[in-house]
Amino acid sequence: MSAKHHKVRVGISIGDFNGIGPEIIMKSLKDKAITDFFTPIIFGSGKLFSYQKNFFKLQHLNFNYIQNVREAAHGKINMLNLSKDNSNVEFGVPTEESTRFAISSLEAATEALLNREIDVLVTAPINKDEMLKYGFQHAGHTGYFEEKAGRKGVMFLITNDLKVAVSTHHIPLKDVAENISKEKIVKQVQQLNKTLIEDFCIEKPKIAVLGLNPHAGDGGVIGKEEIEIIQPAIEELFNRGTLAFGPYPADSFFQPEKYRKFDAVLAMYHDQGLAPFKTIAYEEGVNYTAGLPIIRTSPDHGVAYDIAGKNLADEQSFSEAIFAAIDIYRNRMEYIELQKGKLRPRVLNAKDNIDEDLPEEVN
Structure with missing residues (x-):
């Protein structure tokens, strides 16, 4: 199947659930037609998201609960249950429970990405300082994914x-x-x-x-x-x-x-x-x-504890992160398809006539 017709499997890690992670995830997926464009797989907890879904009055959202990534269904919002226990939500306050769950969600989603069970990964915001306290060994997502991919990004x-x-x-x-x-x-x-x-x-x-x-x-x-x-x-x-x-x-x-x-x-x-x-x-x-050989995006903001639980979080950056990951995946796959059997492109050198393409201030 060509990249154009492949429905991209978008993995989502939930970040710190006492921040705005679950809120912006659900708001990004609230349109009933959203699963026509991609297949979301949230690495989270059914009980946690059901609680926050009701809290933010997003009751029309329905999750397809799965125990394995391969069970994910197209046309549905898939929830991979990492825990069947109730979660103690304390909006605006990082806790050991919320931090450990953020680590578990990220690790499970990354494993699925490396195993090609999902095509791309979109990560909700994490609290880096708190995660370091509980065994996470990187100052942010970038270093973590560099280590997992085995190269610098x-x-x-x-x-x-x-x-x-x-x-x-x-x-x-x-x-x-x-x-x-x-x-x-x-x-x-x-x-x-x-x-x-x-x-x-x-x-x-x-x-x-x-x-x-x-x-x-x-x-x-x-x-x-x-x-x-x-x-x-x-x-x-x-x-x-x-x-x-x-x-x-x-x-x-x-x-x-x-x-x-x-x-x-x-x-x-x-x-x-x-x-x-x-x-x-x-x-x-x-x-x-x-x-990197893997595709990972995230919103350009943090956990926003100051507005967590107030139904004020704007999901636009997270939505943009989802569709950016999809576009990058499709562009990359199409590039690979186009390059099959082709000669390597000619490398430009300083003598080539490229003036017409340069910014005016460098001509």
């Missing part, structure tokens, strides 16, 4: 108009400079380039690279990283045929007339990329772990 925040990756993830700001290198930036931009081609159907991606220091170092006055690390990486990438440009000053880059000239942006550290991204695209933003 890239944290990639995406919308239709703006796509931002970060070179360093959850590390102290004082450690950022020593955690960037020419080799690392080259590899990350190459991963982004491959992702944009295979997962987003962009034939010749143009990727902007931000500087580390204010004003991109001001020619070395405010730091040497741009001269010694970032610019050499960009030159090597361009000479290899990857359309990478920069380094650009981060303080002025995220203006619509600038960032829209590029297909993606690589920021040097977490807040440099995510602060403007969440300001511009908070409600529709999706977190995608790019560069």
